[in-house]
Amino acid sequence: MASERHDLTDADERLAPLQSGPPQSASLAALSGLALPVEVRIGSASMTVGELLRMGAGAVVTLDQPVDEPVEVLIGDRVVARGELVSVGEEMGVRITEIVDAAEGER
Numbered sequence: 001m002a003s004e005r006h007d008l009t010d011a012d013e014r015l016a017p018l019q020s021g022p023p024q025s026a027s028l029a030a031l032s033g034l035a036l037p038v039e040v041r042i043g044s045a046s047m048t049v050g051e052l053l054r055m056g057a058g059a060v061v062t063l064d065q066p067v068d069e070p071v072e073v074l075i076g077d078r079v080v081a082r083g084e085l086v087s088v089g090e091e092m093g094v095r096i097t098e099i100v101d102a103a104e105g106e107r
Helices: 002-019 026-031 049-054
Strands: 038-041 071-075 078-088 091-099
Antiparallel strands (some): 038 071, 078 091
16 A cells, blocks of 8 residues: 555656646747737727828827727737726826637737
8 A cells, every 4th residue: 555655656746847837948938038019909990091181280080999998909910918098107008908819819
């Protein structure tokens, strides 16, 4: 019985690294410092060139996104998260409220 216990203990010790989460490969660790441009999509509008040319300072372009809807955070053309616009001092920011599943993020 003691040898069976010993065998199980050995198996637990061998499996411990696997149970603590997936190991990061060297290539993944190398990519972690890679900087990518992040864009935030707040909405869109469609207008003619004439309408655009007639706009002046102070004109407002109405977007198709309701004010209370989350904005999309993109890397390249892939949506990676959604969030809400916030004020960060004199600048804008996005408070992340949802991380998008990889399959859903493809557009």
